[in-house]
Amino acid sequence: MQVNYFFYFCSMSNQKRKSDCPINFALELFGDRWSFLIIRDMMFKGKHAYGAFLQSEEKIATNILADRLSLLEKSEIIIKSPDPTHGSKFIYKLTQKGIDLLPVLIEVIMWSSKYDNNTTTDMEFVNRVNRDREGLINELSDNLTKELTQ
Amino acid sequence: MQVNYFFYFCSMSNQKRKSDCPINFALELFGDRWSFLIIRDMMFKGKHAYGAFLQSEEKIATNILADRLSLLEKSEIIIKSPDPTHGSKFIYKLTQKGIDLLPVLIEVIMWSSKYDNNTTTDMEFVNRVNRDREGLINELSDNLTKELTQ
């Protein structure tokens, strides 16, 4: 009986690209069931620690979280740095490349809030997007950039 | 030796929802490696037939294509109808729900065109989005709605 260790070395990525289409480029970086949730947590929920991601209600498995964090770091969507106030912790932050995904997340939220009867979307947020999309994007984007450069 | 037929009955979906978060809602409907490419083909490449999807450069496997088409149909992002001029063919079209994903796809394209050095994105398209995002969305959206009601 042969056991397959491929996953533990490379997992999801490292396949050669299926195409250079921009939709496919994005899919190959975060088009799985978990990466986008990690990005959401960093973008909208102020989460920056491994343990915080683990606690999200979708309950990501710890090995998958470790894998996705390292892939997101490798593709420079996030950066990992030691927590200066806590020797055994790391801090994960969105890079500018990651912050620039904000419009994508916003459009996904707008779509889901329209079509999901059970959505937990904050309607204040939806209204704000409808009134002043650019302003909101700039505001949130600036906040994330400040976090990054702290 | 026990064989697992689960995939052939339900595959990807039919799990109970992991959460009612709008990002997760979208992920559970099209957050896999293929659904978004099928939507892209219908949205930007005028593809409407099974065989046309199979021929895309990313080379989706035929069983996966069949599965994703039925899931997208089940979630009412696309509709399937017999081809009136061709008895053995079907026509797949985006519903309004599917057409409303256009802003999401556009933001993904904008992001990838910025961060992928090898992108095949048409720069005319990027310029048009920068100049007149709303106008472009309305125009493309109207075209897709016309296709739908034909």
Added chain:
DNA sequence: AAAAGTACTTGTATTATGCAAGTAAATTAT
């Protein structure tokens, strides 16, 4: 010094995907 927290790794089972082949109905070619 012991217990608890943090970020993982490892092993194994289950689920999803990829690939090759086959099928049935409709269409086209001879």
Added chain:
DNA sequence: ATAATTTACTTGCATAATACAAGTACTTTT
């Protein structure tokens, strides 16, 4: 009119990805 081809799949099986439970090494708190 029959045979070959097209179209949209299904089936079987191999491989890859994910889930779950447990363990590890280092740090921090008690």
